Amino acid sequence: MEKVLDPLIKSQFAQTFEREHQISAILKLKNRIDFEINSYFKSIGWNLKAAVDNESNFLIFFSSNSKEIRMPKELKDRFSLERKGIIATIRRRDANGQFESETVNGKIREGAYGRILENEKEKLAKEVTAKCELYKSEGSTKINFEIGELYGYDISKFDTNSFNDDFELNLKRALIPFKNVIEFNPVTRSISFDFETKEELETYSKFLKSLNMFQTIIAPTHPAFKFKVKTNFIAKKTQKQLFYDKLSKLKGAEFVSDLNMKSGSTVEDTEELTTPKRAKRPELQFIGNLNSRSSNQKKLTFYIPSFFPNQKEIAEAVKEFIESAKANKVNFVQANLKGDEKKNSWLVEAVKKITHPSEAPNGKPVNESLGDFLIDTSKAKSINDESKITEGSEYYHQVKNNELLKLNESQRKAVLASIHCSDLALLQGPPGTGKTTVIAEIIWQMISRDPKHKILLTSENNLAVDNALDRLLNIKGVNQTLANYITLIKPLRFVSLGKPGESSKKKIDEEGAKYSVDRIMQWLDETYIAEEIDEDVVTEESDDDFEEDLDVPSLENNAVQDWMKRIAGRAKNNNPRYANALKDWVTELTYHPKPEIKILFKEKYFEYSNIIGSTCSSSGSPTFKREYSKLQLQKYFINYYKGEKYKESISDINYQLSKGALEDDFSIIDKICNRLRIKEDELRKLITDPTYSFIQSLFFNDINRLSSLIAVRPAPRSLSKMLVRLSFENAGEAATVLNLSNINFDTVIMDEASKATPPEMLLPLCFGKDLSLSVITGSCLRC
Incomplete structure (x- = not known):
């Protein structure tokens, strides 16, 4: 294609038709006798292995x-x-x-x-x-x-088109790592996948070959393999029209330049982008955002936003770059669309949960009726008992007597309807009608009745999420008889803040940052390094009234410390003998908690956290899934930490390191460091003096190992050892708990839904339980 088809289209038919970037590969599967026999040995529990000798074919x-x-x-x-x-x-x-x-x-x-x-x-x-x-x-x-x-053996007695009964199920499980890319068709006994680059083709082909479950007539990497290529007719446009079309689409987009791209390097000019062929690792320099009105075919004009403090820092850095000798290395610019590409992949994955649901983790909506009532709200289940939401009813007075915030009658009815509906509640109102207040009250009513009620609070931007949490947890203006019970509410945010003192890439203010897992972990352990967060690359429109704190944020300003202060504030002294002791205790909780006290409160806060705040797009990210899974395993981590089980994990690492040194296998330490996301010198220091965050990394590394061991049949001897280390009674309990990677919430609340498209709404709504509530609010809903 690169040598024949693409040059042909470009030279003679560029204005007539174009080739789609995605190429399809379809592989007809054939069974192999050694695969069939190995499957048989596995089923009867025999420790034998079969292989075909390439020379004799025996x-x-x-x-x-x-x-x-x-x-x-x-x-x-x-x-x-x-x-x-x-x-x-x-x-x-x-x-x-x-x-x-x-x-x-x-x-x-x-x-x-x-x-x-x-x-x-x-x-x-x-x-x-x-x-x-x-x-x-x-x-x-x-x-x-x-x-x-x-x-x-008698080859005539083996049918390459026949597979055993477990083949389909085992293959689907094996394909889970690429479940969004590689598909198996049980009717035609074929596997198909789409790819755009040679590297992707090689990756998928190598993965399929490593499964050792089937053979193909011809490998997709073989020159004779035939691919499926689609071409589309296009309307004829002049080069000038095509240029201004692109300019319009890229309005306001962030542009960068790769400083490692030399002027002599070759460049591939395609209809979509101008991309360089480069061998060196890219060194991307931010140039600015495209001003499409002032740009033309002779020049591109960029502007640098400088409203927020972190944007001012970036503007200063760009100015310094332009005035330096490095500016001479800029030979081309390109749009940075990495965030859009990731977000689109998450949206596609969300839609597939409706169109092609699967049994894989998070492979389908928790509420299987979601696909129906998201498009047609009339298909949502109605309130079972309308009397529950009528003024003067028993339920009406229950809500009114338990109100945390001051509500008017229409707001109170909205709260009643929301907490008593079955599938879906749509709340609509123009600006200024108190929708944020209603959301905060709905959360309070649910959690005050059941502190274990899990809520996902989402919106199209971070500020709306933070406003709802701030309205709920700000004790000013709330019912003072209930203010002490706000400690029941324990929100968290899954958002990356970077290292302390650095300007955040995320448009999240200090009110939202204090609920982040990163902030809490940095407060606990200064050596904590946040994992690379997928959402960092997702761009987000900022509100006009958004302002950032000019000061470097304090790690003390975090949700757990606030929770400790509220608990300390509720302390009452009924015995003068304990006055001084109580005063010291309150002072310690409020201002100078010891490390062990911090850890104790953090563990309880995480274990009983009942609100997760997230933007719609972030809730579809791998980071969201990873952090959610960690929360579900908190009680097991507490046992692991307090029982010093991590010493067994460190012992395993020391054994692997000594074995690698003995066998001159230096790849072992690289694998360990990659799994734990640390450098070699850090590893050697931490295994002798482990920090809290390192112990947490060891725990989740062992959890990943346990997941792999559970899937092996027959069960390996190391499984029982790992179950005891991680405080599981048996493999069944472990499998049940680990299956909680299927994300689910009792309630999903989405603010500003009018700004979201149906796929964007799907990302968080897929996690709402059956017969649960999805509250969607907005000034003008698309329903």
């Missing part, structure tokens, strides 16, 4: 010792298996770092079996061991070998 059977392999009669009869000999396979990395593989054939008498056969296998093992020692002396590493038995 089957090789490997076991863990030199004993004679006594083949099951069912298998022998099915494929007419007949022993032909013995063989050894040697794998090693030579002195040049290249992996080598070879086979050594052993000789046996025809019909040999029992001790005679075993003696020959032991003799072959000694011969191969000597050969391995020779390779080792020549500088080879990672040397291992296996002794197997060669068997002939």
Whole structure:
């Protein structure tokens, strides 16, 4: 395509039709006899492995010792298996770092079996061991070998188009890592995927090959493989028209330049973008936002926003760059659309939950009727008992007597309707009618009745989420008889703030930042480094009245510390003997909590957190899923931390490091560091003096290991050890708890829904439970 089709279109048909960027690959699956036999061994719990010998085309059977392999009669009869000999396979990395593989054939008498056969296998093992020692002396590493038995078989008794009953289910599970890309069609027994680059094709092909579950007639990386390519007719436009179309679409977009792009480098000019071919890692420099009105084919004009303090810092940095010698390295500019691409992928994933629901984690809406009533609200279930929302009813007085905020009659009716509806509540009102107040009261009513009620509070921008939380937790203007009970409300935000003192990339003010997990963790442990957050790349429109604090935010301004202050403020002294002790306790909680006190309150706050605040787009991100999963495992982490189980994890790491040093395998420490997201020197320091955040990283690393172990059949011996370490009674309990990665909330509240498209609304609403409430508010709803 790159050498023939694309140049042809560009040279002769550029104004007539275009090729779609995505190319489709469809692979017809064929079974392989060794895959079929290995599946059989697994089903009966036998520790044997089958492989096809590429030279003789015989089957090789490997076991863990030199004993004679006594083949099951069912298998022998099915494929007419007949022993032909013995063989050894040697794998090693030579002195040049290249992996080598070879086979050594052993000789046996025809019909040999029992001790005679075993003696020959032991003799072959000694011969191969000597050969391995020779390779080792020549500088080879990672040397291992296996002794197997060669068997002939009747190929006519094996149907490559037939798979066992468990194949479809096992394949779907295996494809979960690429569930949004690679699809299996059980009717045609084929796998299909779309790709745009050669790297993507190689990645998907390598993954499919690694499954060892099937073979294909021809590999997609083979030059003869035929792909499905789509072309579309386009209306003829002049180059000038095409340019101004692009200019209009990129209005206000952020532009950057790769300073590693040299003027002599080649550039691919396509209809979509001008992108350089570069070998070096990109060094992107922010240039500015495109001013489309002042730009034309001869020049591009950029402006640098400088309203917010962090934008002023960026503007100063750009000015300094322009005045430096580095500015001469700018040879081209390009739009930075990384955030839009990620957000679009999340939106597509949300829509697929409706159009193609699956049993994979978060593969379908929690409320399976969502797809119906999101498009047609009349299909939502009505309130079961209308009397519950009528003025003067028992439920009316329950709400009125428990009001935290001062409501008028229409607001009170909105709250009543919201907490008693089954599927969906739509609240509409012009600006200034108190929708934020109503949202805060709905949250209070639900949590005051059930503190374990889980609520997802979303909006199209961070400020709206923060306003609702601030309205709820600001004790000024609330019912003072209920003010002490605000401690029931424990909100969190999943948002990255960067390192302390740095300007945040997110448009989130200090009121929202104090609820972030990052802020709380940095307050607990100064060595805490936030994980790379996906939402950082998602752009968001800022409100005109948004203002940032000019001061560097204090880590003390966080949700857990506020919670501690409220608890301290409720302390009452009824005995003068304890006056001084109580005063000291209040002072410590309020101003100078000890590290162990911080940790205690943080753990309880996280364990019983009942509100998650998020923008609509962020709720579809991998970060949101990861942080949600961590919250569900808090009580297990507490046991792990207090029981010092992390010492066992550190012991495992020390064992792996010593094993790697012994075998000259330096990749082991790299793998450990990658899993824990730390550098080698940090790892060696932390395993001797572990910090709280490092212990948390160890816990979630072990959780990931446990998830892998549970999926293995038969269960490995290390599973029971890991279950005890992580405080699970058995594998069933662990599987149930880990399945909580299926995100669900009792209630989803979406503010400013009029600004969201249906796919954007789907992102958070997919997490609302059956017969639960999705409250959607807006000035002018699209329903």
